Amino acid sequence: MDEYAKLSINQITTRDQWSLAEAITGYGRHGIHAISVWRDKLLELGIREGARMLSDAGMTVTGYCVGGLLSARDDAVFQERLEDNRRMIEEASTIGAECLVLIAGGIEEGSRDIDGARERAKEGLALLLPDARAAGIIIGLEPLHPMVCSLRSVLTTLEMANDWCEELGAGDELGIAVDVYNVWWDPNLAREIARAGNRICAFHVSDWLADTRDLRFDRGMMGDGVIDIEKIREMVETAGYAGYSEVEIFSERNWWRKDPDDVVETVKDRYRRYV
Numbered sequence: 001m002d003e004y005a006k007l008s009i010n011q012i013t014t015r016d017q018w019s020l021a022e023a024i025t026g027y028g029r030h031g032i033h034a035i036s037v038w039r040d041k042l043l044e045l046g047i048r049e050g051a052r053m054l055s056d057a058g059m060t061v062t063g064y065c066v067g068g069l070l071s072a073r074d075d076a077v078f079q080e081r082l083e084d085n086r087r088m089i090e091e092a093s094t095i096g097a098e099c100l101v102l103i104a105g106g107i108e109e110g111s112r113d114i115d116g117a118r119e120r121a122k123e124g125l126a127l128l129l130p131d132a133r134a135a136g137i138i139i140g141l142e143p144l145h146p147m148v149c150s151l152r153s154v155l156t157t158l159e160m161a162n163d164w165c166e167e168l169g170a171g172d173e174l175g176i177a178v179d180v181y182n183v184w185w186d187p188n189l190a191r192e193i194a195r196a197g198n199r200i201c202a203f204h205v206s207d208w209l210a211d212t213r214d215l216r217f218d219r220g221m222m223g224d225g226v227i228d229i230e231k232i233r234e235m236v237e238t239a240g241y242a243g244y245s246e247v248e249i250f251s252e253r254n255w256w257r258k259d260p261d262d263v264v265e266t267v268k269d270r271y272r273r274y275v
């Protein structure tokens with residue numbers, strides 16, 4: 001059996017080196033047949049052309065990044081964000097993505113109302129569920145590390161993601177994306193992964209560098225940090241997840257500066273040893 005059959009690479013891992021077209025051919029050249037796609041890269045290539053290339057290359061699209069940012073208080077801004085997310089649902093459908101990854105959004109400038117931001121984001125998510133259902137797209141709700149709560153996501157724990165899914169009474173159109181970088185520190189991780197069960201629609205891997213220097217762009221390669229990735233993968237599989245492990249590394253000081261072919265080979269090596 002192909003030992004990389006369940007390995008996907010999120011194209012952010014080669015953000016500064018490769019366009020989407022280059023990532024599709026580059027990953028394929030190294031025997032990787034699954035990718036997660038970012039919107040700016042897709043729009044640069046063209047949605048139709050991107051869809052055609054992904055399909056011709058036989059790429060499984062494990063995710064489309066990144067929707068959400070729904071916490072705005074201002075109604076006009078909130079409506080614009082909803083419309084933009086509806087376009088992303090269509091785009092995700094066009095490229096055959098397994099899910100649209102969605103993050104809640106942070107706290108607006110000048111605001112100190114975290115509870116209000118959480119309510120607003122949940123309200124926005126509820127309004128998008130019918131669109132996702134109609135398009136046959138799963139929204140992969142991804143809680144982020146509390147470190148980026150103010151900037152990117154007031155949804156900070158897997159417990160809260162599970163609560164939202166229950167409170168919204170959502171069906172299959174709402175899943176949860178478990179990213180080890182965001183949740184590894186959580187003392188309730190095992191309990192909440194088990195609770196998420198079949199809702200888990202994506203599993204993202206990277207590592208937490210003990211001396212991390214940036215809130216977003218200093219993720220480590222698997223094996224270079226402190227996360228027991230294999231243990232968390234076993235938890236999600238025990239919970240019922242049978243999909244890909246998607247390598248997602250934002251790395252301004254290291255991996256975005258390296259030769260992309262070397263990055264992909266390193267990903268494969270570390271995947272075998274640490275995922």
Ligand code: ZN
Nearest residue numbers: 142179204248
């Ligand atoms: Zn992620």
